[in-house]
Amino acid sequence: MNTAIEDGEFSLVYQPIVRLSDERMTGVEALIRWNHPTRGTVSPAEFIPIAERTGQIVAIGRWALREACRQAAEWRAEFPGPFTVGVNVAGRQLRDPELVGDVATAIAGNRLPPEALSIEVTETAVLDDEESNEALVALRRLGVKLALDDFGTAASSLGLLLTCPVTTLKLDRSFVESINTVGRQSAVATAVSQMASALELGSVAEGIETAEQRDLLRNLGYQYGQGYYWSRPVPPSRIAELRTADRSPAGV
Ligand code: C2E
Ligand code: MG
Ligand code: MG
Numbered sequence: 001m002n003t004a005i006e007d008g009e010f011s012l013v014y015q016p017i018v019r020l021s022d023e024r025m026t027g028v029e030a031l032i033r034w035n036h037p038t039r040g041t042v043s044p045a046e047f048i049p050i051a052e053r054t055g056q057i058v059a060i061g062r063w064a065l066r067e068a069c070r071q072a073a074e075w076r077a078e079f080p081g082p083f084t085v086g087v088n089v090a091g092r093q094l095r096d097p098e099l100v101g102d103v104a105t106a107i108a109g110n111r112l113p114p115e116a117l118s119i120e121v122t123e124t125a126v127l128d129d130e131e132s133n134e135a136l137v138a139l140r141r142l143g144v145k146l147a148l149d150d151f152g153t154a155a156s157s158l159g160l161l162l163t164c165p166v167t168t169l170k171l172d173r174s175f176v177e178s179i180n181t182v183g184r185q186s187a188v189a190t191a192v193s194q195m196a197s198a199l200e201l202g203s204v205a206e207g208i209e210t211a212e213q214r215d216l217l218r219n220l221g222y223q224y225g226q227g228y229y230w231s232r233p234v235p236p237s238r239i240a241e242l243r244t245a246d247r248s249p250a251g252v
Pocket of ligand 3: 149150170172173206
Protein backbone atom coordinates (compact mmCIF):
# COMPACT_ATOMS: atom_id res chain seq x y z
CA MET A 1 0.00 0.00 0.00
CA ASN A 2 3.04 2.25 0.52
CA THR A 3 3.42 3.50 -3.03
CA ALA A 4 -0.15 2.94 -4.19
CA ILE A 5 -1.03 6.66 -4.16
CA GLU A 6 2.00 7.74 -6.21
CA ASP A 7 1.48 4.80 -8.53
CA GLY A 8 -2.08 5.95 -9.20
CA GLU A 9 -3.62 2.70 -8.01
CA PHE A 10 -6.55 4.31 -6.17
CA SER A 11 -9.68 5.52 -7.86
CA LEU A 12 -13.07 6.73 -6.72
CA VAL A 13 -16.40 5.38 -7.85
CA TYR A 14 -19.62 7.21 -7.05
CA GLN A 15 -23.01 5.92 -5.99
CA PRO A 16 -26.13 8.03 -6.58
CA ILE A 17 -28.18 9.23 -3.61
CA VAL A 18 -31.75 9.99 -4.62
CA ARG A 19 -34.52 12.07 -3.05
CA LEU A 20 -37.23 9.53 -2.29
CA SER A 21 -40.10 11.90 -3.05
CA ASP A 22 -39.23 12.12 -6.76
CA GLU A 23 -36.26 9.76 -7.14
CA ARG A 24 -34.04 12.51 -8.50
CA MET A 25 -30.32 12.14 -7.87
CA THR A 26 -29.38 14.93 -5.44
CA GLY A 27 -25.87 13.74 -4.71
CA VAL A 28 -23.45 10.86 -4.67
CA GLU A 29 -21.20 9.05 -2.23
CA ALA A 30 -17.54 8.66 -3.22
CA LEU A 31 -16.24 5.14 -2.58
CA ILE A 32 -12.58 4.27 -2.94
CA ARG A 33 -11.24 1.37 -5.00
CA TRP A 34 -7.71 0.01 -5.00
CA ASN A 35 -6.77 -1.29 -8.42
CA HIS A 36 -3.92 -3.56 -7.44
CA PRO A 37 -1.52 -4.46 -10.29
CA THR A 38 -1.66 -8.19 -9.55
CA ARG A 39 -4.58 -8.72 -7.16
CA GLY A 40 -7.12 -6.78 -9.21
CA THR A 41 -9.68 -4.59 -7.44
CA VAL A 42 -9.34 -4.75 -3.67
CA SER A 43 -12.44 -3.85 -1.65
CA PRO A 44 -12.19 -0.99 0.83
CA ALA A 45 -13.75 -3.30 3.43
CA GLU A 46 -10.49 -5.21 3.15
CA PHE A 47 -7.82 -2.50 3.02
CA ILE A 48 -9.35 0.43 4.93
CA PRO A 49 -9.18 -1.35 8.33
CA ILE A 50 -5.51 -2.21 7.67
CA ALA A 51 -4.77 1.34 6.55
CA GLU A 52 -6.41 2.57 9.77
CA ARG A 53 -4.15 0.41 11.88
CA THR A 54 -0.98 1.45 10.07
CA GLY A 55 -1.95 5.13 9.86
CA GLN A 56 -1.78 5.08 6.04
CA ILE A 57 -5.45 6.03 6.01
CA VAL A 58 -4.44 9.63 6.66
CA ALA A 59 -2.66 9.93 3.30
CA ILE A 60 -5.20 7.77 1.46
CA GLY A 61 -8.11 9.72 2.94
CA ARG A 62 -6.47 13.02 2.00
CA TRP A 63 -6.12 11.81 -1.58
CA ALA A 64 -9.80 10.74 -1.64
CA LEU A 65 -10.97 14.08 -0.23
CA ARG A 66 -8.99 16.09 -2.80
CA GLU A 67 -10.04 13.91 -5.70
CA ALA A 68 -13.73 13.98 -4.71
CA CYS A 69 -13.67 17.79 -4.40
CA ARG A 70 -11.88 18.13 -7.74
CA GLN A 71 -14.54 15.93 -9.32
CA ALA A 72 -17.35 17.84 -7.59
CA ALA A 73 -16.02 21.09 -9.10
CA GLU A 74 -15.82 19.52 -12.56
CA TRP A 75 -19.46 18.41 -12.29
CA ARG A 76 -20.52 21.84 -11.01
CA ALA A 77 -19.09 23.47 -14.11
CA GLU A 78 -21.14 21.12 -16.28
CA PHE A 79 -24.26 20.83 -14.15
CA PRO A 80 -24.95 23.99 -12.13
CA GLY A 81 -27.19 23.72 -9.10
CA PRO A 82 -27.12 21.99 -5.74
CA PHE A 83 -25.46 18.58 -5.62
CA THR A 84 -23.75 16.90 -2.67
CA VAL A 85 -20.69 14.68 -2.77
CA GLY A 86 -20.21 12.46 0.28
CA VAL A 87 -16.70 11.51 1.39
CA ASN A 88 -16.02 8.85 4.02
CA VAL A 89 -13.65 9.86 6.78
CA ALA A 90 -12.19 7.24 9.13
CA GLY A 91 -11.81 7.71 12.88
CA ARG A 92 -8.06 7.93 12.56
CA GLN A 93 -8.45 10.86 10.13
CA LEU A 94 -10.64 12.76 12.60
CA ARG A 95 -7.72 12.71 15.02
CA ASP A 96 -5.38 14.08 12.35
CA PRO A 97 -4.73 17.75 13.23
CA GLU A 98 -4.48 18.57 9.52
CA LEU A 99 -7.94 17.29 8.59
CA VAL A 100 -9.95 20.47 9.11
CA GLY A 101 -7.39 22.53 7.17
CA ASP A 102 -7.35 19.95 4.39
CA VAL A 103 -11.13 20.14 4.06
CA ALA A 104 -11.10 23.95 4.10
CA THR A 105 -8.42 23.99 1.38
CA ALA A 106 -10.22 21.38 -0.73
CA ILE A 107 -13.48 23.33 -0.78
CA ALA A 108 -11.93 26.77 -1.20
CA GLY A 109 -9.41 25.59 -3.80
CA ASN A 110 -12.22 24.14 -5.90
CA ARG A 111 -14.63 27.05 -5.22
CA LEU A 112 -17.20 24.66 -3.82
CA PRO A 113 -20.02 25.90 -1.62
CA PRO A 114 -19.36 24.06 1.67
CA GLU A 115 -22.75 22.34 1.61
CA ALA A 116 -21.70 20.58 -1.59
CA LEU A 117 -19.50 18.36 0.58
CA SER A 118 -20.81 15.85 3.09
CA ILE A 119 -18.34 14.20 5.43
CA GLU A 120 -19.46 10.70 6.44
CA VAL A 121 -18.25 9.40 9.79
CA THR A 122 -19.28 6.29 11.70
CA GLU A 123 -20.57 6.31 15.26
CA THR A 124 -17.61 4.25 16.43
CA ALA A 125 -15.25 6.90 15.04
CA VAL A 126 -16.74 9.62 17.18
CA LEU A 127 -17.92 7.77 20.30
CA ASP A 128 -16.37 9.03 23.52
CA ASP A 129 -13.61 10.89 21.81
CA GLU A 130 -13.14 14.51 22.69
CA GLU A 131 -10.61 15.17 19.90
CA SER A 132 -12.87 13.73 17.20
CA ASN A 133 -15.81 15.73 18.46
CA GLU A 134 -13.77 18.94 18.28
CA ALA A 135 -12.85 18.11 14.69
CA LEU A 136 -16.53 17.61 13.87
CA VAL A 137 -17.46 20.94 15.42
CA ALA A 138 -14.73 22.66 13.38
CA LEU A 139 -15.86 20.90 10.18
CA ARG A 140 -19.44 21.90 10.81
CA ARG A 141 -18.29 25.49 11.29
CA LEU A 142 -16.87 25.37 7.77
CA GLY A 143 -20.42 24.67 6.62
CA VAL A 144 -19.92 21.16 5.29
CA LYS A 145 -22.60 18.57 6.00
CA LEU A 146 -21.86 15.79 8.48
CA ALA A 147 -23.49 12.40 8.08
CA LEU A 148 -23.47 9.67 10.71
CA ASP A 149 -22.83 6.54 8.60
CA ASP A 150 -23.92 2.95 9.34
CA PHE A 151 -26.25 4.42 11.95
CA GLY A 152 -27.67 1.91 14.37
CA THR A 153 -24.87 -0.67 14.17
CA ALA A 154 -22.50 0.55 16.87
CA ALA A 155 -23.46 0.75 20.52
CA SER A 156 -25.57 3.75 19.55
CA SER A 157 -25.10 6.34 22.18
CA LEU A 158 -28.10 8.53 21.64
CA GLY A 159 -26.38 11.21 23.70
CA LEU A 160 -23.97 11.44 20.79
CA LEU A 161 -26.72 13.09 18.78
CA LEU A 162 -26.80 15.93 21.29
CA THR A 163 -23.06 16.56 21.44
CA CYS A 164 -22.00 15.73 17.91
CA PRO A 165 -23.05 18.35 15.33
CA VAL A 166 -24.31 15.95 12.65
CA THR A 167 -26.73 17.04 9.94
CA THR A 168 -27.78 13.63 8.56
CA LEU A 169 -28.36 10.05 9.75
CA LYS A 170 -27.62 7.18 7.37
CA LEU A 171 -29.56 4.10 8.40
CA ASP A 172 -27.31 1.07 8.04
CA ARG A 173 -28.00 -1.40 5.25
CA SER A 174 -28.48 -4.25 7.75
CA PHE A 175 -31.82 -2.71 8.81
CA VAL A 176 -32.98 -2.37 5.23
CA GLU A 177 -32.09 -5.90 4.08
CA SER A 178 -35.14 -7.76 5.41
CA ILE A 179 -37.27 -4.80 6.35
CA ASN A 180 -40.31 -6.38 4.71
CA THR A 181 -40.08 -9.61 6.69
CA VAL A 182 -38.33 -8.92 9.97
CA GLY A 183 -40.45 -6.85 12.37
CA ARG A 184 -37.50 -5.79 14.49
CA GLN A 185 -35.63 -4.32 11.54
CA SER A 186 -38.60 -2.27 10.56
CA ALA A 187 -39.03 -1.13 14.18
CA VAL A 188 -35.45 0.17 14.23
CA ALA A 189 -35.88 1.83 10.83
CA THR A 190 -39.03 3.54 12.10
CA ALA A 191 -37.34 4.74 15.29
CA VAL A 192 -34.34 6.16 13.40
CA SER A 193 -36.58 8.00 10.95
CA GLN A 194 -38.67 9.50 13.76
CA MET A 195 -35.55 10.50 15.65
CA ALA A 196 -34.05 12.17 12.58
CA SER A 197 -37.20 14.14 11.97
CA ALA A 198 -37.60 15.16 15.66
CA LEU A 199 -34.00 16.37 15.71
CA GLU A 200 -34.43 18.06 12.33
CA LEU A 201 -31.72 15.94 10.72
CA GLY A 202 -31.69 14.61 7.18
CA SER A 203 -32.23 10.87 6.77
CA VAL A 204 -30.78 8.47 4.22
CA ALA A 205 -31.58 4.75 3.95
CA GLU A 206 -28.61 2.76 2.60
CA GLY A 207 -28.62 -0.51 0.68
CA ILE A 208 -32.04 -0.26 -0.99
CA GLU A 209 -32.18 -3.06 -3.57
CA THR A 210 -35.88 -3.47 -4.34
CA ALA A 211 -38.94 -1.34 -5.12
CA GLU A 212 -40.60 -2.80 -2.04
CA GLN A 213 -37.80 -1.57 0.23
CA ARG A 214 -37.95 1.83 -1.47
CA ASP A 215 -41.69 2.11 -0.82
CA LEU A 216 -41.43 0.98 2.80
CA LEU A 217 -38.61 3.39 3.61
CA ARG A 218 -40.30 6.27 1.83
CA ASN A 219 -43.44 5.59 3.82
CA LEU A 220 -41.40 5.57 7.01
CA GLY A 221 -40.36 9.12 6.18
CA TYR A 222 -36.81 8.66 4.88
CA GLN A 223 -35.87 11.66 2.74
CA TYR A 224 -33.14 10.01 0.68
CA GLY A 225 -32.22 6.55 -0.51
CA GLN A 226 -29.09 4.88 -1.84
CA GLY A 227 -28.61 1.38 -3.14
CA TYR A 228 -28.30 -1.04 -6.03
CA TYR A 229 -31.98 -0.48 -6.85
CA TRP A 230 -30.93 2.81 -8.50
CA SER A 231 -27.28 2.16 -9.19
CA ARG A 232 -24.16 0.44 -8.02
CA PRO A 233 -21.13 2.68 -7.43
CA VAL A 234 -20.00 3.75 -10.92
CA PRO A 235 -17.16 5.75 -12.53
CA PRO A 236 -17.62 9.54 -12.65
CA SER A 237 -18.33 9.51 -16.41
CA ARG A 238 -21.45 7.41 -15.73
CA ILE A 239 -22.67 9.93 -13.13
CA ALA A 240 -22.33 12.66 -15.77
CA GLU A 241 -24.40 10.54 -18.19
CA LEU A 242 -27.10 10.00 -15.57
CA ARG A 243 -27.21 13.73 -14.81
CA THR A 244 -27.41 14.58 -18.48
CA ALA A 245 -30.36 12.20 -18.86
CA ASP A 246 -31.92 13.66 -15.70
CA ARG A 247 -32.01 17.21 -17.04
CA SER A 248 -33.46 16.28 -20.42
CA PRO A 249 -37.15 17.13 -20.67
CA ALA A 250 -39.30 14.07 -20.06
CA GLY A 251 -39.96 12.01 -23.13
CA VAL A 252 -37.15 13.53 -25.20
P1 C2E B 1 -20.16 2.85 3.52
O1 C2E B 1 -19.60 4.21 3.62
O2 C2E B 1 -21.27 2.50 4.43
O3 C2E B 1 -20.56 2.67 1.99
C1 C2E B 1 -21.67 1.92 1.56
C2 C2E B 1 -21.23 0.54 1.08
O4 C2E B 1 -22.40 -0.22 0.78
C3 C2E B 1 -20.41 0.56 -0.20
O5 C2E B 1 -19.50 -0.53 -0.15
C4 C2E B 1 -21.47 0.32 -1.27
O6 C2E B 1 -20.94 -0.21 -2.47
C5 C2E B 1 -22.35 -0.67 -0.56
N1 C2E B 1 -23.72 -0.68 -1.07
C6 C2E B 1 -24.44 0.38 -1.52
N2 C2E B 1 -25.68 0.03 -1.90
C7 C2E B 1 -25.77 -1.31 -1.68
C8 C2E B 1 -26.82 -2.27 -1.89
O7 C2E B 1 -27.91 -1.95 -2.35
N3 C2E B 1 -26.53 -3.56 -1.54
C9 C2E B 1 -25.33 -3.94 -1.05
N4 C2E B 1 -25.14 -5.22 -0.76
N5 C2E B 1 -24.31 -3.05 -0.84
C10 C2E B 1 -24.53 -1.76 -1.16
P2 C2E B 1 -17.96 -0.37 -0.51
O8 C2E B 1 -17.79 0.58 -1.66
O9 C2E B 1 -17.36 -1.73 -0.61
O10 C2E B 1 -17.37 0.37 0.77
C11 C2E B 1 -17.31 -0.28 2.01
C12 C2E B 1 -16.92 0.67 3.11
O11 C2E B 1 -15.55 1.09 2.96
C13 C2E B 1 -17.72 1.97 3.14
O12 C2E B 1 -18.97 1.75 3.75
C14 C2E B 1 -16.80 2.86 3.95
O13 C2E B 1 -16.94 2.60 5.32
C15 C2E B 1 -15.42 2.37 3.50
N6 C2E B 1 -14.90 3.32 2.50
C16 C2E B 1 -15.13 3.39 1.16
N7 C2E B 1 -14.46 4.41 0.59
C17 C2E B 1 -13.80 5.02 1.59
C18 C2E B 1 -12.92 6.17 1.67
O14 C2E B 1 -12.64 6.88 0.67
N8 C2E B 1 -12.41 6.49 2.91
C19 C2E B 1 -12.72 5.77 4.02
N9 C2E B 1 -12.18 6.16 5.20
N10 C2E B 1 -13.53 4.71 4.01
C20 C2E B 1 -14.08 4.33 2.81
MG1 MG C 1 -20.40 6.01 3.74
MG1 MG D 1 -22.76 2.99 5.44
